[in-house]
Amino acid sequence: MIKRFTPLFLSTFAFLLGWDLLTRLSGIPNFILPSPLSVWTRFLKAMNDGSLPHHTAITLTEIVLGLIVGVTFATIVGYMLAKSRSLEKVLSPYLVASQAIPVIAIAPLLVIWLGDGILSKVVICALIVFFPVLVNTIVGVRAVPTALYDLMNSLHASRAQILMKVEVPASLPVFLGGLRIGATLSVIGAIVGELVDAESGLGFLLQLGDFQYDTPMVFVAVFTLIALALMLYGIVRVLENRFLKWQN
Amino acid sequence: MPHTPILTIRNLSAVFPNDNGGLHALENISFKVHPREFVCVLGPSGSGKTTLLRILAGLIPPTSGSFTFGRGEQPSIGMVFQQATLMPWRTVVENIKLPLEVEKMDEAAARKKTNEMIELVGLKGFEDSLPRDLSGGMAQRVAIARALIHDPDLLLLDEPFASLDALTRERMWTELSHIWQARQKTVIMVTHSINESLFLADRVLVLTQRPGKIKMDMPVDLPRPRKDEIRYTSQFGKLAKKLRGAIE
Ligand SMILES: Nc1ncnc2c1ncn2[C@@H]1O[C@H](COP(=O)(O)OP(=O)(O)O)[C@@H](O)[C@H]1O
Numbered sequence: 001m002i003k004r005f006t007p008l009f010l011s012t013f014a015f016l017l018g019w020d021l022l023t024r025l026s027g028i029p030n031f032i033l034p035s036p037l038s039v040w041t042r043f044l045k046a047m048n049d050g051s052l053p054h055h056t057a058i059t060l061t062e063i064v065l066g067l068i069v070g071v072t073f074a075t076i077v078g079y080m081l082a083k084s085r086s087l088e089k090v091l092s093p094y095l096v097a098s099q100a101i102p103v104i105a106i107a108p109l110l111v112i113w114l115g116d117g118i119l120s121k122v123v124i125c126a127l128i129v130f131f132p133v134l135v136n137t138i139v140g141v142r143a144v145p146t147a148l149y150d151l152m153n154s155l156h157a158s159r160a161q162i163l164m165k166v167e168v169p170a171s172l173p174v175f176l177g178g179l180r181i182g183a184t185l186s187v188i189g190a191i192v193g194e195l196v197d198a199e200s201g202l203g204f205l206l207q208l209g210d211f212q213y214d215t216p217m218v219f220v221a222v223f224t225l226i227a228l229a230l231m232l233y234g235i236v237r238v239l240e241n242r243f244l245k246w247q248n
Numbered sequence: 249m250p251h252t253p254i255l256t257i258r259n260l261s262a263v264f265p266n267d268n269g270g271l272h273a274l275e276n277i278s279f280k281v282h283p284r285e286f287v288c289v290l291g292p293s294g295s296g297k298t299t300l301l302r303i304l305a306g307l308i309p310p311t312s313g314s315f316t317f318g319r320g321e322q323p324s325i326g327m328v329f330q331q332a333t334l335m336p337w338r339t340v341v342e343n344i345k346l347p348l349e350v351e352k353m354d355e356a357a358a359r360k361k362t363n364e365m366i367e368l369v370g371l372k373g374f375e376d377s378l379p380r381d382l383s384g385g386m387a388q389r390v391a392i393a394r395a396l397i398h399d400p401d402l403l404l405l406d407e408p409f410a411s412l413d414a415l416t417r418e419r420m421w422t423e424l425s426h427i428w429q430a431r432q433k434t435v436i437m438v439t440h441s442i443n444e445s446l447f448l449a450d451r452v453l454v455l456t457q458r459p460g461k462i463k464m465d466m467p468v469d470l471p472r473p474r475k476d477e478i479r480y481t482s483q484f485g486k487l488a489k490k491l492r493g494a495i496e
């Protein structure tokens with residue numbers, strides 16, 4: 001365990017040291033490139049006055065709800081498309097066209113329609129998560145070996161049994177690959193929504209820091225976002241390790 | 249045989265759609281199978297042997313003709329496919345247990361039966377291995393155990409030993425004929441080995457080149473249990489010659 005994380009510790013240390021030396025030696029002012037120490041001080045302050053936990057909780061809520069909604073819809077629609085060629089023919093032009101519009105471009109619209117509260121962010125987040133999970137669900141379900149369907153049918157298995165005993169486990173590796181991409185994108189979705197207009201959340205904090213030339217605060221917000229993305233990525237990896245042991 | 253047939257096949261034909269009038273895989277197949285009979289189906293590749301088993305297992309409908317089972321109801325079927333068709337995410341035990349799960353047998357009873365099967369096919373010590381760690385012969389034995397575990401009325405075996413080396417194959421013949429005698433099963437087994445069919449079967453059906461028709465229906469009145477040496481008897485030689493003549 002210690003051995004595994006040694007390279008990570010070393011690279012983090014080198015990064016911080018390089019950053020610190022850069023701010024000391026270059027003379028770049030603190031409001032453009034703050035030193036690691038001033039970011040750390042700002043972090044402690046934001047923790048103490050409760051602002052960072054508060055805004056992080058808001059953003060995390062948006063992300064989690066967005067993921068739940070996006071992944072649920074993507075899985076259901078993806079499964080239906082994988083099972084029905086005719087449905088795919090009808091729907092896929094719309095799905096592909098929808099991907100040609102960057103979510104960033106319609107985020108302001110969604111905020112106008114759904115308000116500047118949490119709902120618009122959840123929807124933006126869900127939209128951005130939807131596509132990678134959808135595509136991977138389709139690919140995963142399509143790749144289920146037909147021989148396993150034959151096996152289940154020869155045993156007179158029910159549709160539900162085929163779903164639970166064959167389709168879910170067989171498509172899980174590809175599905176989780178999509179979820180991994182989706183989880184990382186979900187952070188972007190929430191922030192995009194908050195940057196358009198919000199009264200709270202890490203995106204709001206980031207913008208506030210920007211307006212007030214509180215650059216250390218911007219850094220704190222950015223690092224918190226990175227931490228959230230890493231955490232979500234890590235959770236998916238844990239799921240993969242848990243459920244895909246049979247692969248390697 | 250005095251019993252009523254367990255399976256009656258009448259004028260069965262199978263045509264697969266293609267660009268010039270359909271591909272005729274089977275043409276006008278009729279035969280009966282009696283309870284506890286071991287029938288081998290022999291024929292050149294492409295003569296529709298696999299198609300015949302798939303129709304009997306209910307995986308595809310015949311183009312014309314019909315087949316009925318003894319008491320009129322769909323019998324439970326144990327099928328061994330040309331490839332072992334194991335679920336890579338399930339251990340040996342879990343793969344063998346699958347038919348019992350489909351039947352919703354309670355866990356304790358299923359465990360007990362599975363252990364018996366493990367013993368029977370000589371896989372003790374490999375209970376928790378994954379398919380990727382099994383040799384071809386072991387994987388095929390798992391598939392055979394899985395086909396037997398739910399005590400099916402009818403065993404459908406599609407060249408189950410084709411992928412094995414000669415030595416393992418001959419050991420499997422002995423094992424299969426033991427299992428067949430101990431469990432009193434009705435077996436329809438596809439093979440393209442004359443030796444294999446004479447070693448195991450009560451009766452051999454020879455199919456013609458595509459479209460498959462029944463060319464010969466030959467009883468195998470060799471004494472049981474059949475040991476290795478039976479291959480050097482004159483009776484065996486005579487039957488082998490007859491089959492070879494029918495296959496050309
Ligand atoms: N699902 C299918 N669609 C189209 N053609 C098929 C299909 N299954 C089998 N065939 C064709 O039917 C013929 C018989 O196939 P098969 O039953 O697999 O023969 P065998 O098992 O005796 O080698 C072959 O020419 C094969 O290409």
Ligand SMILES: [Mg+2]
Nearest residue numbers: 297298299330
């Ligand atoms: Mg075949």
